[in-house]
Amino acid sequence: MLTSIKSRFTRPLRLNRLGKGITYFGLTALLAMTAATAQIAAPDTSGLDSTGNAKSEMAACKSGKTQQDRNACMKEVRNANAEKRAGKLGSGADYTANAMKRCEVFKESEDQAACRARVESQAKLDGSVASGGVLRQGEITVPATPQ
Incomplete structure (x- = not known):
């Protein structure tokens, strides 16, 4: 009688472990696919336009749409605008x-x-x-x- 009770309690435990393993694997695969899809499908999130308009670039920095720190972004916009006024900023064609x-x-x-x-x-x-x-x-x- 003791062996039949013992076998009854160990069998559901094995199925439970298998079920947990499959569930964890499925969740891991789902998270990996979500992360991969987010990286592939993400549009240009730099927030800066290519027109060189300092006002719109500064607004993008202040709104937090760029991938940079706010202060670093604003410093780069100011520096690029200063170089543009001095005639040192190239068009990028070289x-x-x-x-x-x-x-x-x-x-x-x-x-x-x-x-x-x-x-x-x-x-x-x-x-x-x-x-x-x-x-x-x-x-x-x-x-x-x-x-």
């Missing part, structure tokens, strides 16, 4: 010139030439800005040295 300056770090001419070839889109591109970066890959054929 990306290639900026990338070419980065190739100056290479001392050897072959390395500099390879860097410039990658910048000038003579390379295979992989990735995207949204995924974290663009990888530029190029091939250089070097003849073997005679022995």
Whole structure:
């Protein structure tokens, strides 16, 4: 009689553990999918527009729509507006010139030439800005040295 009572009480416990495990797994999967969907479907939440209008950017900073701290956001808007008035703020169209300056770090001419070839889109591109970066890959054929 004791064994039948014991088996009656242990069986529901095993099913209960299995049910809890499945429930926890389901909740974890649901939370993971919710977080992934929120990251993918999120629109541009920077709050700043690309017009360069200091008043609208300052309003976005004050309303808290930006991803930055309020004080840091307002400081950047003021600094950008000051540079714009001084004529130091570029239009952003000189990306290639900026990338070419980065190739100056290479001392050897072959390395500099390879860097410039990658910048000038003579390379295979992989990735995207949204995924974290663009990888530029190029091939250089070097003849073997005679022995």
